[in-house]
Amino acid sequence: MKQIALYGKGGIGKSTTSANLSAALSDQGLDILQIGCDPKRDSTRMLMNGRLIPTVMDLVRERGDRNISIEDVVFRGYGGVRCVEAGGPEPGVGCAGRGIIATFQILEKLGALQADVVLYDVLGDVVCGGFAMPMREGYAQEVYLVTSGELMSLYAANNICKAIARLSTRARSRCRLAGVICNAKNMPREKELVEEFAERINSRMIQFIPRDRIVQVSELNKKTVIEFASDSAQAEAYRNLARKVMENTRLDIPTPLEIEDLESLAYEYIK
Amino acid sequence: MKQIALYGKGGIGKSTTSANLSAALSDQGLDILQIGCDPKRDSTRMLMNGRLIPTVMDLVRERGDRNISIEDVVFRGYGGVRCVEAGGPEPGVGCAGRGIIATFQILEKLGALQADVVLYDVLGDVVCGGFAMPMREGYAQEVYLVTSGELMSLYAANNICKAIARLSTRARSRCRLAGVICNAKNMPREKELVEEFAERINSRMIQFIPRDRIVQVSELNKKTVIEFASDSAQAEAYRNLARKVMENTRLDIPTPLEIEDLESLAYEYIK
Numbered sequence: 012m013k014q015i016a017l018y019g020k021g022g023i024g025k026s027t028t029s030a031n032l033s034a035a036l037s038d039q040g041l042d043i044l045q046i047g048c049d050p051k052r053d054s055t056r057m058l059m060n061g062r063l064i065p066t067v068m069d070l071v072r073e074r075g076d077r078n079i080s081i082e083d084v085v086f087r088g089y090g091g092v093r094c095v096e097a098g099g100p101e102p103g104v105g106c107a108g109r110g111i112i113a114t115f116q117i118l119e120k121l122g123a124l125q126a127d128v129v130l131y132d133v134l135g136d137v138v139c140g141g142f143a144m145p146m147r148e149g150y151a152q153e154v155y156l157v158t159s160g161e162l163m164s165l166y167a168a169n170n171i172c173k174a175i176a177r178l179s180t181r182a183r184s185r186c187r188l189a190g191v192i193c194n195a196k197n198m199p200r201e202k203e204l205v206e207e208f209a210e211r212i213n214s215r216m217i218q219f220i221p222r223d224r225i226v227q228v229s230e231l232n233k234k235t236v237i238e239f240a241s242d243s244a245q246a247e248a249y250r251n252l253a254r255k256v257m258e259n260t261r262l263d264i265p266t267p268l269e270i271e272d273l274e275s276l277a278y279e280y281i282k
Numbered sequence: 283m284k285q286i287a288l289y290g291k292g293g294i295g296k297s298t299t300s301a302n303l304s305a306a307l308s309d310q311g312l313d314i315l316q317i318g319c320d321p322k323r324d325s326t327r328m329l330m331n332g333r334l335i336p337t338v339m340d341l342v343r344e345r346g347d348r349n350i351s352i353e354d355v356v357f358r359g360y361g362g363v364r365c366v367e368a369g370g371p372e373p374g375v376g377c378a379g380r381g382i383i384a385t386f387q388i389l390e391k392l393g394a395l396q397a398d399v400v401l402y403d404v405l406g407d408v409v410c411g412g413f414a415m416p417m418r419e420g421y422a423q424e425v426y427l428v429t430s431g432e433l434m435s436l437y438a439a440n441n442i443c444k445a446i447a448r449l450s451t452r453a454r455s456r457c458r459l460a461g462v463i464c465n466a467k468n469m470p471r472e473k474e475l476v477e478e479f480a481e482r483i484n485s486r487m488i489q490f491i492p493r494d495r496i497v498q499v500s501e502l503n504k505k506t507v508i509e510f511a512s513d514s515a516q517a518e519a520y521r522n523l524a525r526k527v528m529e530n531t532r533l534d535i536p537t538p539l540e541i542e543d544l545e546s547l548a549y550e551y552i553k
């Protein structure tokens with residue numbers, strides 16, 4: 012069972028990339044479980060024809076974790092991909108991380124945490140104990156960073172590396188950096204910048220995904236690009252990503268950059 | 283002592299707005315304390331000539347909270363504005379919220395949590411118990427949402443409203459929604475969209491701040507717009523915001539929107 016996580020700054024394209032990656036892997040014949048671990052709870056929406064499935068945390072708050080069956084929380088979407096949304100903490104009150112772990116434990120108890128590939132889509136803006144839970148507790152073993160060339164998304168990716176590096180010393184966590192996915196904003200020299208960033212954190216850029224309007228068009232049709240525009244170049248980029256993820260054996264302990272070095276790197280590519 | 287907080291999605295412009303607001307208030311003769319509560323710890327950078335001041339949390343981890351003096355954590359910047367950065371949790375391990383509260387308690391113990399206006403600049407991507415701490419524990423009493431017309435920043439602002447509404451029922455928190463600041467991305471009809479959003483959450487847009495390259499130019503010069511380009515229209519927008527914040531008496535309990543209603547609202551303004 013391959014257990015991969017996509018981490019990155021909010022809005023960078025984790026869910027779009029996750030849903031398309033899951034769809035592509037499913038088309039390749041694999042049994043996929045995608046678990047949204049972002050309070051936005053919309054990770055699986057494009058696999059579910061635009062539907063926002065109920066979240067595990069909402070159900071736990073409504074009924075208690077003993078009154079949840081597998082059909083309440085696991086939904087079959089495009090290509091048979093199984094979809095789960097952890098949901099978020101009670102606004103202003105709870106801990107997102109505890110909700111995420113509770114979700115995993117419920118899925119395990121229901122025998123639902125099984126698949127050829129489990130894909131965790133996780134918010135990466137704050138690398139507190141809460142959002143690091145999938146890595147800390149050994150669920151997410153191969154972490155892919157999703158970033159553009161924008162300094163703010165590189166900053167978030169770099170922070171996630173600090174967490175991975177720290178957690179790599181713990182027995183239970185077993186998580187490693189598997190690669191960097193550039194989800195482009197179509198900036199000049201963006202690919203080179205993200206490639207260099209990836210090298211310097213002791214990893215590599217595994218796929219460059221262009222910014223393409225076909226993503227918006229597919230979204231308006233409530234589908235992934237894989238489903239809505241399977242002949243497009245964008246769909247091919249997601250299929251390439253899927254192949255590379257399945258073939259990838261390179262797992263690293265990252266070497267995060269100092270803030271000043273990250274800034275100088277980003278500025279080199281602006282002039 | 284006026285205690286205000288700026289909350290909003292990461293990257294939306296909280297720190298830029300906070301630093302310029304503090305600078306403008308200071309120019310009006312007030313004693314200002316700005317506390318950065320974002321793990322990015324760069325809230326006060328433009329008031330400190332580009333310097334990233336040490337964070338309280340880093341110092342606590344290095345020396346313990348008993349060995350911290352006021353000069354270690356409170357720095358005087360532009361116009362005498364006093365600057366503090368709470369810092370972030372240990373990546374992958376700690377709780378951002380506990381760090382924020384520890385910072386406030388240390389400042390209180392040092393007699394440093396005093397000013398005409400205390401301005402908290404707080405990450406609003408995740409409205410977990412951690413980042414809601416300034417509101418929960420009664421430090422932040424007037425909350426200003428910083429948003430653009432982009433759905434993702436409105437979504438974050440709406441979530442913060444859920445937290446404010448929930449916490450308004452608790453005795454200790456005393457926090458209210460004081461207004462919405464539109465930090466523009468120069469989208470068509472953006473002002474109208476944010477005005478309508480503000481009305482529908484039972485508040486109002488208190489200031490429209492254009493997107494202006496003078497912000498980048500000032501930043502490259504390591505200064506706020508108030509300092510670097512005090513005759514610009516952008517500086518005047520920040521001064522207007524400062525005046526309105528000091529005159530504002532309207533404090534509301536917000537009425538957050540349902541996701542579907544927020545999306546329909548945003549889509550109305552796209553066509």
Ligand SMILES: Nc1ncnc2c1ncn2[C@@H]1O[C@H](COP(=O)(O)OP(=O)(O)O)[C@@H](O)[C@H]1O
Nearest residue numbers: 020021022023024025026027028221222223226
């Ligand atoms: N490669 C891309 N090209 C064009 N638009 C994209 C691309 N990737 C993501 N987007 C858009 O960016 C927005 C945010 O993406 P999303 O996957 O929801 O981010 P996240 O899950 O990281 O918060 C979505 O509306 C999506 O349409």
Ligand SMILES: Nc1ncnc2c1ncn2[C@@H]1O[C@H](COP(=O)(O)OP(=O)(O)O)[C@@H](O)[C@H]1O
Nearest residue numbers: 291292293294295296297298299492493494497
């Ligand atoms: N009104 C504006 N016009 C142009 N650029 C802006 C404006 N406000 C913010 N920015 C830019 O947006 C970036 C993010 O702003 P920042 O204040 O750091 O966001 P936050 O504190 O919410 O994470 C900064 O680099 C800043 O230069």
Ligand code: SF4
Nearest residue numbers: 106139141377410412
């Ligand atoms: S650990 Fe993280 S998610 Fe949990 S309350 Fe603290 S800041 Fe929020």
Ligand SMILES: [Mg+2]
Nearest residue numbers: 025026049054
């Ligand atoms: Mg997402």
Ligand SMILES: [Mg+2]
Nearest residue numbers: 296297320325
């Ligand atoms: Mg900031």
